[in-house]
Structure formats: structure tokens, C-alpha cells
Amino acid sequence: MRIAIDGPSGAGKSTIAKMLARHYDILYLDTGAMYRAIGLSAVRNHVDVYDFSAVSDLIKKVDVQVKYENGAQAVYLDGENVNGLIRTEEVSMAASAVSAVPEVRIKLVELQREVARGQSVVLDGRDIGTYVLPDAEFKFFLTATAEERARRRTLELQGRGLPADYETVLKQIIERDHADSTRAFAPLKQAEDALLVDSTGLEIDEVLRIMTNAIDGE
Ligand code: DC
Secondary structure (H helix, E strand, O other): OEEEEEOOOOOOHHHHHHHHHHHHOOEEEEHHHHHHHHHHHHHHOOOOOOOHHHHHHHHHHOOEEEEEEOOEEEEEEOOEEOHHHOOOHHHHHHHHHHOOOHHHHHHHHHHHHHHHOOOOEEEEEOOHHHHHOOOOOEEEEEEOOHHHHHHHHHHHHHHOOOOOOHHHHHHHHHHHHHHHHHOOOOOOOOOOOOEEEEOOOOOHHHHHHHHHHHHHOO
């Protein structure tokens, strides 16, 4: 069983994907973390993330690996576990920019398909149902209004003791949505056969129920 979850940032994809992985006892792959690792590498190496040729040179040299440690995904960049370094706003914007470069996508998609090969998985990202696993058994497009996603993100950051201003977060979310859905190669798009789930105003348990009902055929 392969489950594909796509949607814009902050829609709750990773939370729900983890819940589905636990519910069905299958593997979860957070593909965004892989783009974030490349974004981090670009930031560290002072590579202009909007320069396609510089990013494509970078991707030839970086080594990205995904490992599972105590059931949790760890992303390794050139041998270093970078899980704790890839959730900053700077890396988010860099990840979005480098993800537009075809060479980056080709390399990471190959890795993603390798992880998904021969086992039951849930993957979340932007192009899972349209490009990475077009023949996945279950596809969802999880979304929410930009305002709701910004509200959740602001609360989450504040909960972690980080400075967060709603208006700034909203602006970044809108910018990233635009960049992710207008890039030429494998943009964020709902697959024709994906079930649209709008989580605006829903509790996470209600979203989970909608998805498990769809999967279990109830
Ligand atoms: O899901 P996320 O916010 O962690 O993803 C970070 C960025 O990576 C996102 O802005 C776009 C890119 N991405 C992508 O292009 N394709 C994916 N399958 C996953 C993420």
C-alpha cells in the first residue's frame, strides 16, 4: 500500500502522514526534509539558491541519505545528521528555491522511489501523487486557507519559544505557495485522482478519520 499526500506548506501533511504511518504500521518518508537538506547545504556554501546552474553544480557534490533510527527518519547531509538544522525560515525559503532545479528533483526523486520500492509507505510532499508515485493506491491533496496555515505555524513557533509574527509568517507562506506551484518542473498540483481534503477548521483527528475512511473504503 502506497499513500501519497501532497499540499501546500503548513497544511498538516507531516502530522497526518505520521499518524497514518502509525495507524497502518507502515514507513513514513518526509520528502520535504530532503529538499531542506539541499537548501541547508546551499546556505552553508553561500550558493545563490536562485542560480540554477550554481545549484545544479552543488547537487552533483552533495551526498543526501535518509536513515531510520528508532523508527524516526533522519536526514544525513554529507554524513552529518541535519534533522535539527533544517526547520528555520532561512532553510525553508532555500529549500523551496532549490527544489525548482530539475537536477535536484531528479536526484531526490530517485532516492524517494528507492525508499518506496517493495514496501508499504506514506510519502508527503508536493509532487508525490503527480510525479514520484503516480500509481500510488491512495492519493490525498491536503490543504487549508493560507490564513489558517499561518495561524497554526505562528502558534507552533511561539510554542517552541521562537519569535513569530502572524503577518510575516502569512507573507512567507503565500510566497512559498506561489514559488512551489509556479515552478516549471513537477510543481505543486493536485493529482486528478487525489481526494481533496480541506483541513480549515478541522481538528487533526477529523482529518485522520476522513483519510482512513477513504483508505478503508468506508
Ligand atoms: O514540506 P516542506 O515544507 O518541508 O518542504 C520544503 C520545500 O521543499 C517546499 O517549499 C517545496 C519543496 N518540496 C518539493 O518541491 N517537493 C516535495 N516533494 C517536497 C518538498
